[in-house]
Amino acid sequence: MTETEYRKWVQEIFERIEKPLMEIDPDLIEAEKIQGALTLAFADRTKCILSAQPSVRQLWLALASEGTAYHFSYDPARKQWIDDKGLGVELLGFLESFLEKKSGVRLRFGLAGQSTGTSPAEVTVFTTDSCPYCSRAKDLLQKRGVPFREVRVSWDDDGQWDALYRRSGMKTVPQIYAGDRLIGGYTELAKLDESDGLVSLKGGG
Ligand SMILES: N[C@@H](CCC(=O)N[C@@H](CS)C(=O)NCC(=O)O)C(=O)O
Numbered sequence: 001m002t003e004t005e006y007r008k009w010v011q012e013i014f015e016r017i018e019k020p021l022m023e024i025d026p027d028l029i030e031a032e033k034i035q036g037a038l039t040l041a042f043a044d045r046t047k048c049i050l051s052a053q054p055s056v057r058q059l060w061l062a063l064a065s066e067g068t069a070y071h072f073s074y075d076p077a078r079k080q081w082i083d084d085k086g087l088g089v090e091l092l093g094f095l096e097s098f099l100e101k102k103s104g105v106r107l108r109f110g111l112a113g114q115s116t117g118t119s120p121a122e123v124t125v126f127t128t129d130s131c132p133y134c135s136r137a138k139d140l141l142q143k144r145g146v147p148f149r150e151v152r153v154s155w156d157d158d159g160q161w162d163a164l165y166r167r168s169g170m171k172t173v174p175q176i177y178a179g180d181r182l183i184g185g186y187t188e189l190a191k192l193d194e195s196d197g198l199v200s201l202k203g204g205g
Helices: 003-022 091-103 132-143 158-168 186-196
Strands: 029-034 037-042 047-053 058-063 068-075 080-083 123-127 148-152 175-178 181-184
Touching (some): 003 037, 003 091, 029 091, 037 091, 047 091, 068 091, 123 132, 132 148, 132 186, 175 186
Parallel strands (some): 123 148
Antiparallel strands (some): 047 058, 058 068, 068 080, 175 181
């Protein structure tokens, strides 16, 4: 990616994020942009900072309240910013959920590279080798015609397991997401199947 492309995509994503933030009560989320960094301050006095990192062509999101940071790289095929820990966390969806948790308000940034409204949230299944529950989950999704993306996690990759755990609070696989929404493991997927035949995963997100 050239520096010009990087700057263009950074500008685009900042505009998408800033627009809905301008309309929100600053007592809930106060946004301030200074030189390539957007600082969001919340009612509980914690902050998160989204900053451009041109030297590595990334966007970094530091979450003070969680004591963590995510590093997002642009994926031109998906036209999305994806975290570099291999978990496939997408910046806008992640930020929507995080800001809802902090402020109680669901902002809509619109998923980059996708039409908004009717397109279903992409289903992601984190799996390992030799995992009967993962096979059952994938079989069920296939049977119901739900397209999904599989992310394989190695049993001995502690970094990936930590990142998975921080995101879901789960220590087992499979871990299944619809967009940024955690469905759960196979058990929760099977329950959802009993209630709606997984129709909710095929449309409307
Ligand atoms: N209730 C879970 C069970 C999943 C489960 O036990 N997965 C196994 C692999 S098939 C696992 O992650 N084991 C590792 C562990 O229990 O630490 C589900 O329905 O997904």
